[in-house]
Amino acid sequence: MDVTIRKIGNVSILDLKGPLRIGEAEQKFREQVKSLIDSGEKIVAVNLAAVPMVDSSGIGAFVRTHKLLKEAGGKLTLYAPTKLVRQTLKMVRLDHFFGLYEDEASALTS
Numbered sequence: 001m002d003v004t005i006r007k008i009g010n011v012s013i014l015d016l017k018g019p020l021r022i023g024e025a026e027q028k029f030r031e032q033v034k035s036l037i038d039s040g041e042k043i044v045a046v047n048l049a050a051v052p053m054v055d056s057s058g059i060g061a062f063v064r065t066h067k068l069l070k071e072a073g074g075k076l077t078l079y080a081p082t083k084l085v086r087q088t089l090k091m092v093r094l095d096h097f098f099g100l101y102e103d104e105a106s107a108l109t110s
Contacts, residue, residue, distance in 0.1 A: 016047060033065045
């Protein structure tokens, strides 16, 4: 998995590319999020447009990220999910919990 970080205003955006599953991909995502939180970032949006699938470890990483950001007074937003990622999040009933948006513009205005 490739993770690119960019900043728009006060929002840190993580552009993910590749499946988010147990192992190196999930570890890399968690390390990037920890680095952002440690540097004081509080609002994080995750671009899922290039993520073909998410397994239970990836979902766990989203839940942990949400919890850490909330404790820091921040927020996690997910946007542009692929069809399979959207179905997975819906199946575990987290599609509304995270705030799932269709595109970057919608996510940034939320």
